[in-house]
Amino acid sequence: MSGKNEDLISCSVNGKTISVPKNTSAIKAFKIAEQDIAHYCYHPGLSVAGCCRLCMIEIEGNPRTQIACNTMVTEGMKINNQSKQIKEDVQWGLDFHLLNHPLDCPICDQAGECGLQDQYMKFGQYKPDMNQKKVKKAKVVSLGEKIVLDSERCILCSRCVRFTDEVSKTHELGIFNRGDKSEVGTFNGKELNNDYALNTVDICPVGALTSKDFRFKQRVWYLKKAEAICTGCSTGCSIYLDYNEEGFFRVRPKPNEDNNSYWMCDEGRDLYQHLNKEKRLVKVYPSKKVSTSNFAVSSSSSSSSSSSSSSSKKAIKYLKSELENIKDSTKIGVLVTGQYSVEDYKEFFSVLKEKNSINQIYHWFDQKNSKNDFDDLLIRGDKNPNTKGLLEVAKDMSLKVIDSSELKNTASNLEILIVLGPEYKKFFSTIDEKLEYFKQALQVFYFSSVKLDSLDSISNVTQIPLQSLVERGGTYINYKGLKQKLSILPQVIPKILSFSQIAKVLNGEKIQLEPLFLKTQPVKDNQFSFQKN
Amino acid sequence: MKVNRNIKTYFLLSTFSGMKFTFFKMLKNLFNKKKMITLNYPEEKYKYSSRFKGTHVLTVKKDGSLRCTACMLCATNCPAQCIKITADEHKDSSVEKYPISYEIDILRCVYCGFCEEACPVDAIRMGPEWQTPDKNGSKFNYDIRYLAYRPQLKGGVESSLDDKERHSWGI
C-alpha cells in the first residue's frame, strides 16, 4: 500500500468520509472507518468466500443490499449498514447461523472468544424463533494429532478449508455433503497434520476446531494476553502469549503484515512450555569440581528455588574469580547460540571483553539445518531468532565469530567454557556433539533458562539458571533485519537473575535483589455483566 | 417534669419491668412447652426449608456420574473465588468435558448462591445442610466425594435435566 495520493479514493462509510487505497473491499473500508460490521467467513488473510451473508451493506444508488466483503469501494461510494433493513437482515443472518448450532457453550473451549457469542451480543435479536429440532452431526472427531472437530458447532464459514487450500496448500480439508447436512472433514485417509494446521483453530470463529494441546486447560476469560515474538526460528513471528497466575498456556499468532501476516507454524506454539516451571532450570547445578567450594554448600543444603538467586549470585562470583585467575584470554571460550537478545549479548560481551579481553566467540549454530532453508511460508532453517543480532553485536564489538565446530580442536585447551545454551533443545539436534566438547574443557558454565537433563551427568558443568526470554525482554533481529522488541512479562520462577544482573556481578558491582514474585493479578471483574437492550 | 425524668433515669425500675417480662415468659414456657420459640441446641435442631442456601451439593445424572460439565461459570461468578475446578476430556464423546477435581474452600464461601445461579446445567445446588463443623482446618476444602456423594445425600441428588434426554429432544 503506497501512500501516494493518486492511489487513494474517498468514500463514505456510515456517513464518515474516509480515504482508502484503490481495490479496497467495503469490509476493509468499514474496518478503516472503525465501524462495526458483522462477519464470519471474511478473513483478511484468505480469499473471499461470501457465504456467511452477514456483512450486508447498502450502497447509495443500488436498490439491492450487497455483501461488503465482495464489494470493491469506488470513488465517492456511499455505504452504510445502519438502516433498519440491514440490522434486521443481520439479526436474521445470525439466527440462521444459530439454527442448528448446539449452544454447548459450557463445554466449548471457544466460549469467551467466540464469534457467535460476540456478534450475537452485538447484533443479535435476542428473541429466537427457532422451534424445530436441530440437525445432529458428528461431535469430537479427531482430525489428527493436533485438532479436534465438532461438526455441530461448525457454521461452515469455510475459513479452515480456504486456509488449507490457499495458505498451507496442503488441501486436507473439504466441505462434504449438501445443505444443512454439510460438514467439514478431511479427505479419505488424510489427517490435518501439516506444519500450520493449528492456524485453522485460530481462524475458526466458533469452537468447531479446537486444539488438543489447549483443550479444556483453561477458560479463555481467565487468560491475559501479552504481545511477544516467537523465538523458534529466524522468522520471529509476532505472537500473543496467553497466561495467568498458573503459568503460560498457549501461543497464538498476532497479525503482523510486515512479517508473518496472520499465521505461525505449529512448532512455535510449543514456546509456552519452555516458559513454564516444568521445563525450566530453577536452581544452580554445581559441577563436581566446585561442589565442595563455598557457594555450592549453601545451594545443596537448601534445594528450594527461593535460594537460587543467592546461589546463582555465588556461582557467578565464583565464575568471576575463576576468570580473574586466567591471564591468557585464549583459555576462555565463549559458546553462544543465537537465542538471546541484542541487549543480552551487549551486556555480557562487554563485561567479558573489558575484564578478560575476550576477542572471539564460538557461534553455536545447528548444522543439521541449512541457514537458508525455507518452506516458502514461515519456517526457516535457522532456528535462532537472533542470529543476525548476534553477528551484528559481535561486529560492533570487533569480536571474532568462530563456528562451534572449531571447538573440536580447541576445547581441550580451554580452562573455562562459558555457554549461552539453547532454549529450544527440540531444534538443536547437535546437542550431544557439543556435550563431547564440554567434557574436554576444564570447566563449563552453562547458562540457560531451560533444563537440559543430559548435562547432569557431565561432571565439569555448572548449570546456572537464567530468566526466560519473556522475563528478560530485549530486541531480536530477524532474518531480514526486522528489529522486534519483546516486552517483559511477570516472572514464573522468582529470584532468577537477568543478564544485566549477571553482567553486573561479573563486573564486580553489587546488585539489589528485588524479590520478584510472580505478579498477582488484580481481582477480576465479573465479566458476564452485559447490558440487555 | 423533673420528677418524671428522674423516675425514667432510675434504672432499677426498668430492670424490674424487664425481669417481670422474663419471669412471665418463663412461666408461660414452663406450662406450655410446645409453643416455646427457642431450641435446645445442639440436642434439638431447626429444620430449614428446602430452599435454604446451605452447603453445596453437586448433582448427579441418572447413572450416578457427575452432572457438572466443568464449564467454570460458577468459579467465574464466585465472588469469594473459592471454587477450583480442573477439567478433562471424557471418554464418552457425548459428555466431552467433565471435572476431574472440583473443590470448594468452604471457609471462604459466603453462601451467596451465585454458583447455583450461574450453573447452566443444574449441576450445583445449595443444599439444606448448614451445620458442618469439623476439627481440622484442612477438612473444609470440600472435594467431589463430599460434595456429590456424602452419606447425607444417600447416593446423590439427581439433576432435573439429563444429557440424554436433552439430546433426544434435539435441543
Next chain:
Amino acid sequence: MEVKILTQHYDKPEYKSLDGYKKYDGYNQLKKALTLKPDEITEMVKQAGLRGRGGAGFPAGVKWSFLPKNNKTRYLICNADEGEPGTFKDREMMDKAPHQLIEGMIISAFAIGSPKSYIYIRGEYFESKKIVEQAIKEAYENNLLGDNILKSGFSHHMDIYSGAGAYICGEETGLISSLEGKKGQPKLKPPFPAVEGYLANPTIVNNVETLASVTVIIRDGVDGYRKHGTEKSPGTKLFSVSGNVVKPGNYEVPLGYPLKDIIFNLCGGLKEGRKLKAVIPGGSSAPVLNAEEAMSVNMDYEDLASKGSMLGSGAIIVIDDSNSMVELLKVLMNFYHHESCGQCTPCREGTGWLLKLSNSILSGSANLNDVALLEKVASHMKGKTICALSDAAAFPVLSFVSKFKEEFTSYATSNVALKFQATNVQSYKRG
C-alpha cells in the same frame, strides 16, 4: 394454436440423424453464418431480442457482448442440466433434434470466437446424452466440428459432460464449478462468467433452447424472428405443461400467448369436474398464480412479472382443487432442502427450517404463529445469497402462504385441517 418453429420437424424420427436433419434445411444456417462476421451474428441476436430460455430471461446477445476483449480462450457452455421441477423441454429438444442444438452452438461459438464448447447435460438424461454424443460424432465425421469447419477457417471442438444430478449445477456458476471438477457450488459474482468463468477464462453459458433458437434467427433474420411474440419478448418458446391437465407435454407457442389458452385449448383442460386452483407458470421456483390470475395472464416475461411471478424456464404446473397447497409446498420444500448446496447460511439453514415448518403445519402440530414464521423466514432468505436457490425456495413459500392463507391457517388450527383433508382431498381418487 401452436406455432411450430423450433419443433417443426420433431415428429419426424429421422430428424435425429445428421442425414435427416440435413434433409430439412439442416446446417444451411451454419454455412450462412460462417459467411458473416462474428459481430454481425451477435448484433443479430441482440436485435432479435432473444432472451435466455433457462430461467432468468437475460438477453443472450447482450450477454455475449459482455465478453472482454482479451486474448484468453473463450468457452461456450450449453446448459443442458435441466433440473427445475416441471421442466422437460430441453430433453425433448436434445432427443428429437440434437443437430439443431449443435448447429446453434457452432454458430454461437463462431459469434463469440470460442474454440471449445461443452454441453453440460443432466446426469439423469443418459438417453439424451447418448443421442447427443452420437450427433456430435456425426458432426465431427462430416467436418461440421473440429478443425477448419466447412473450410471456413473456423475451428471448434465440442465435448459433452454429464452432471451428477445436482439441481444447483443448473446455475451457471455452479455448473462451471462442477465442470472444473470442483464441488458444484455457485461462485461469487462479480466476476461474472463472461469475464472470469470456466478455468478463469471468459465463458458464455446458455440454455439448450436459447442456443437452438440462434439457428432460427439466422434462418429467418431479425424481422422474421420478431414476427412472433411480443415487442419485449419476441420469438416462440417451448412450454412444458404438467400437472392436472388432460394432455400434458411440450407446446411451442409465441411469447405473450394467454395461459388460459394453453391450459384449456392446447392441453385439453382439466379433468372432468375439477376446478382450476392454481398455476405455477415458470418452474417450481416461480411464485404461484391463483386461478383468477392464471386465467388473465399472458405468457411473456413482462406480463408475468406484473402479476408477481416469472416466466422462468417455462414449466407450467397446473394444480386443480384436488391438491392441498400445504402438501404441495412441503414437497417443494423437500426438494429445495435436498438441493441446497450448503454454501450460504440463509439458504443452508433456511431451507431446512422451511421444510420442518411445512412438515409441522402439514402434520397439524403447528399453530398460527408457525404460518407467520414460515413467511418471515422466507422473506429473510430472499435475495440474501450468492445464487438464486434461496430465492427459489422463498418465492413459492411467500406466494403459497399469501394466496392460499385460509388453507394454511386451516391446517394450523388442527381440526379444520382434518376437515379439509377429508372433504376436499380424499373425496377424489388420486391419479
